[in-house]
Amino acid sequence: MLSVQMTGVPAKQVFGLAIPALGVLCAEPLYVLVDTAVVGHLGALPLAGLALGGVVLSQISTQLTFLSYGTTARTARLHGAGRRAEAVSEGVQATWLAILVGLVLLAAGQLLAGPIARALAGNDEIAGAAVSWLRIALCGAPLILVTMAGNGWMRGVQDAVRPLRYVLAGNGISAVLCPLLVYVAGWGLEGSAVANLVAQVISASMFLRALLAERVSLRPHPAVMRAQLGMGRDLVLRSLAFQACFVSAAAVAARTSAAAVGAHQIVLQLWTFLSLVLDSVAIAAQSLVGAALGGGEQRRAKGVAAQITLYGLIFGCVLCAVFAAASGVLPHAFTSDPGVLGEVPHAWWFFVALQPVAGVVFALDGVLLGAGDAAFLRTATLASAAIGFLPLIWISLAFGWGLTGIWTGLSLFMALRLATVLARWRSGHWAVPGAVR
Template sequence: MPQSLKSTVALSLSSHCEREESLMIKLKHPLSGLFENLRNVFEADEIGKEIANIAFPALLALAADPIASLVDSAFVGHIGSVELGAIGVSISIFNLVSKMFNLPLLNITTSFVAEDAVQKAVLTDFPLEPSSPVLKGLFSVESLNDNGEICEIAEANMPAEKPCLPSISSALVVGAILGLGEAFILAFLAGPILTVMGVGSSSPMRLPAVQYLRLKAVGAPAVVVALAVQGVFRGFMDTKTPLYATMTGNVVNIVLDPLLIFTLELGVSGAAIATVVSQFVVLGVLLWILAMKVTLLPPRMEELRLGRFLKSGGYLLARTVAILLVMTLSTSMAARQGPIQMAGHQICLQIWLAASLLSDSIALAGQAIIAAAFAKLDNIRVREASFRILQIGFVFGVFVALLLEATLSAFSRLFTTDADVLAVIKRLIHFVALTQPINSLAFVFDGIHYGASDFPYAAYSMIMASVPSAAFLLVLPHLWGIVAVWWGLTIVMSLRLGVGFLRIGTATGPWNFLKGGDVE
């Protein structure tokens, strides 16, 4: 635990009441913080530096999977438009099956590890009486015995070469089980899933799509466990280690792609094999480094806290299913337009998602900072971090929009030289570019919800936002074609943004303190 964080814990505990009183005096409207200090959005103050130190390495690390997909798309695009469309459908299916479970695990791990790390620092630096109300407020129900006292406080104060946090061990166990399950689903149900996606047995995309998807299934366990380990490092506010690991994996992927696709003439299968090998390299590096810092598994399996993972994970699973079903439905409707339309959609979608990673990295920084601040009951810190990352996210969203609008037409030629595919991309450029500010703020709100452990609201609001978007996608693409698919994506991201403003703007749930109440 960094010394600066321990000092912050001490300051928070000693001046909690004064800061709460100051907060209530200063607040006007719950969203008033959005318009405060706008000229100093990128000021290198204490919180600005902390956001940058977490967000910048996270940005490069988060880019790993989309970059791998873009690399595959770039190489496969030179084989043909049918093959490019095939891997587009396969990548979408892989994202649906894997991220349906992986993203909840990643975000829960980040929040829980951040909370556990703060609590560990409090026990180490402040050996208060077990019945202290301060310590009771900082610990979850699972940490208290029947008398309301903190369990094993003596053990927590004992020095240890390698700390053992239940959140870390639980994340690894859950990740391993999920990864094996995903591998089974992708390997044995590839055909039926592709049929549902609109790629039937008579489609020219069918054979390359099946080959690519079944080979990528081998890497599913590595992807899930690696994401869980990344969540651990993020909880410790360390985004540099995942960056080094993913950079290593990307180098492996870039080297292997041309070798396997063209030199060994494996085509689409070569692209999948290169990606799988790189994923296991990333996992190996991450586990090796983590094992040097902490104990990966507890002495007794009953020490695992799987209950809170499953409860919070259930909420985020429902949320992730909702958004991924909308995303997958959009890909399915694009595939029904034919290989040319699907190829253009695939390139635009990958660029659209990759461009949004900047905002996702800012959201990740906010999640870690906000989770630690909530664990310390530092509401002023929560408010300051939340509105700062919203401001930064919006500015970057506008910047990325302008950049894509100016360069996307020329940039798309790196992925294909097919004139028909390029014509489709030209029709979609404005959607890809102009939705970036919306996407940016929507992703930042996700980080804010997760940092506050506001998992139920994140789930219910996303389900409500996905219903009208899915209805639009089911009907309008039959009339308006590929353009309607992108209108559907724009609608879901706009609604996603709206429910974020609604939660904080009404000062409900964990944000009750914004109107001078207590944190729920």
């Protein structure tokens, strides 16, 4: 513990970055929780449609995390080396990538929304509800990616407050609009999708304005974008593992019953929300570890890593206790459907017990991402998904284990990830100094 205090950074500095990052990370899933609560009171079918549509839309940000995490890692090293203009230029190139990729996703999504929803749902009614929500929400795909790129470069230069303001502005207005459009205007599930789109327009516009204010060249630089895509390749492959796992889980839940997929949506959104809460100190780690390594300070980078691991464990234990105590009350905030409520306990206690494990895993993910150790994270995540999560999900479908089988698979996945990131952290091989890795 003494060595952590000597070689790390003051806790105030960590939490000065982590607390605003927590607001940014929580804003989107918190909005989704509000959205889930609003739509959940329309009944099981709209909730199931939102569940499948939301899983598909969330894969955009999950699959393209390099636009935020990869940009943070590269920007932080340049910032730590005292090269701010080059650091911000990384944000410019990431934003160009965001716009180009987002437009491709928008076009493809409109064409494939129907086939994807039908393949996942196995039920025409659920698929129809999902498509009606998804076609509207997908119009925000380029804007979602622009916001991710903006978060990435701002975190890298240790500017954590402005991203919080931008994201809260978009999601706050949207949270007010959602019940008005769903209930008052009578748009139902489609009103939820329109409110989601409004949030993306507001937030992305603010990030673009901030980038223009930096007065750096806005010209695309293919060489820099290729370098970003090099790290992006590993993070995309890593994200594919998450995508395969969570899309498969939604598909298996949908083939169980509308009540099961509704319960899975509630617990999964809480899991996503708490994952990002735990990841808030990891965002600080990305910036601080990257800056330390960019400035050649390996000892400080290792000290920050130890701090973040400890903080993640403590937060995970606290969340475990809180949500165990809330088990009899909280699910009722999201739905009054008795079938959905009856399915929730089959996933709830896995979700609660995994919080301390998740605290350590997500913290060390942040450390390794900040160090640019994306290749290791890619391999570890793919292996954990192939050995743990995916086999149990599909065995669960074959044997009718329902949500219990799905969440047992998630537990094995997290245990394998814990073992791999702990081993990598202790090895010290991730701590490579220099402005560019």
